[in-house]
Amino acid sequence: MSNAGENVKTVRKRRGLSQRELAAASGVSLSTIRKLEQGDREGARLETLRMLAVALRVPTMLLAAGPHEEDPSTATVDRWAEVRNAIERPPLTVWADDEPPTVAGVRNAAQEISPLFSSDEYDALSVLLPRLLQEAEALGPEGRAVRVRLLQLAGWLMVQTRQFTAAETALERALDDAADRMEAAATINTQCWLLLRQGELSKAYDLAVKWADETEPKISRATPAELSTWGWMLLRVSAAAVRNSQPGDAADALRFAKAAAVALGREHSPENDFLRTFGPTTVALKRAENASVADRPDLVLRLAEAIPATGLKPTSNNRNRHLLDVADAYAKTGQYTEAFDKLGQINNDSPEWLPNQRYARVILERVVKGRRTLTAEMRTMADVVGLPF
Template sequence: MSTPRLGERLQAIRKRRGLTQRELAQLSGVSISLLRKLEQGEREDTRVETLRKLAMALRITTAELILRPEPEDEAPVDGDQWAPVRDALLGRRMPEPDEEPTIGGVKSALRAGVPLSTENRYADLGAAIPSLLRDADALGPDGRLVQARAYHLAGLLMVQTRQFDAADMALARAVDSAPDRLEAAAAINTRCWLLIRQGRLRETLDLAATWADDIEPKLSRATLAELATWGGLLVRVSAAAVRNNQPGEADDALRLAYAAGAAMGREYASPSDYARTFGPLKVAMMRAENAMVADRPDRVLAIAERIPERVFRPQSPSRKRHRLDVANAHVSLKRYTDAVDVLQELRSSAPEWIVNQRLARDILAKVISRRRTLTSEMRDLADFVSLEY
């Protein structure tokens, strides 16, 4: 069965809410003429901010109105669900709605899209990104901050889903659009993560260290955003250095990151770096990650025991990555059941995230290779993450 079109979905939800078109127009601030065109199928596309106004009036999420095709409706011949995002990044033409976007409206739409990333709802975010980029670009020079953050959000999605070329395009646009160095540095932080995932360690070291040196603040009067951005780049330096067999450089970077975290005194989520928090606990989790790279699983688990779980949401990228290190440590210590329990926990809390994590497959592959017999739970998990065994 094909997916109901925008007008059909809008009309059905409006009627379930017991609203007339005129009442919905008044509640949402959307003109009744546009509402009629949408419901009658004369218009199949509109600005994201318009959809958000309608969604708020209807008490639903914007994602429920954004078209998300079923497999048989997908436009790309090869069934590639990320093709529309890549097309948007390449500037391929999309229908231009009649209404003009506003900076405030696109900002609101952007804020509504951020939870789709932090909650690992990648398919929903992928459906929203093309229109969001189109509307952000239409703002012109006055909308540089919104443009930078929209492209940064697209870059995060593409890194998470291993669409690395598209991620590179999106993050380059985020840096180019950034109105200041701090905003650009947030996108550079994500680009460093992209380079690490590609194994480009020397490039990561050079890029992260250069930008960390450039924006290094004075600790005594730095803002939380400055400390978090600087500390985040130092964490990237440490992650790349320990993987590049440069433990001294990794430790030096982490000591500076610890100083930034201590000056902050708490975890801080930067509005320009959606997927990440930074603070003392982030540094502790990086120590655990470095310990795992150095083959010190006992140290990983000792550090993990001192990190309070209640501080981070289950969907937090930092926490999820840390839990993979914990699972990996359990495997190294031959605690296979404990490792599988952690992977199942991640599957339950972040199913779209774990299927895109090569480390999760590698950990499970180790478990399977070291077990004479597999439980049904292990087989089911292997099938879920597409691991051949």
């Protein structure tokens, strides 16, 4: 029996529930619970554990066997090998070219490739980023600021593609070089996301709470950058809490984040950093995400109707995640054509982003199971997201 299965069985018995009663209370199928407790499954998705935890009135992580993550595909590992090398084994000597890199040159190059991150152009980044990271390292102390920025972006990219060890290294290096609290908070924001993707919900929650306290400004005289930074820390608190079956804490954090967004009055990107874009639309997207995590597809669809379509660029990471939540809500309510259309929209906007999303495979699997036959487009999409046979 897996540790998760043992934990579910122990808590279920403490609550005086049969497997059938737990299935009815949680919405998890009886066969899934049986297989989990009997050890016929290696583990369960965090969504399943969260549903069981809600029914058993315990934190999700009490049931989890440990961190839950998914390894990147072989193709992903091969594609990013040079980027990982540049992150994990930076050069020990200065650049050997006749014309060594300059701070201004590397900064300009970093600015030029920044749009490639926000538009998820992975092929180009896999070629350009390794050299740029190496040049930034060769700059020495004078290149600290541009090096931190590149490491933040590289860490975010590694989280996005589920290369978590490299992500940890990049973000730790960026944090070590941070010049002030605000620069450090930009890295912490991505570290919280990394912990969430690894299933380390309690660690993500504690880290986000600590930095939300650390960065809380006086609202009456806060700068837009301070409000954005604090708001994002609160969104990370909320995201960790809702996943760890702490709905009250999640709602409280989201309420404070909304207050920061109202004070800001608009979407704001400190220093044109798309990773820190924050405002009323971002909070609305995260409110819908929380509803999705809490298995409220009806609420997700209602909230989505009120979110302005032009609030964020179609290829932004938050926007794509929101469209997945909407697709999932459609699939859960039996609206399979609408669910598939949302997946198609994401694929049209971000064809290199979608294949890295396990969530997309879960949604498409629901669509496949809910239909008698599949269209040619659905079969193609199954290949795109890597849905197993």
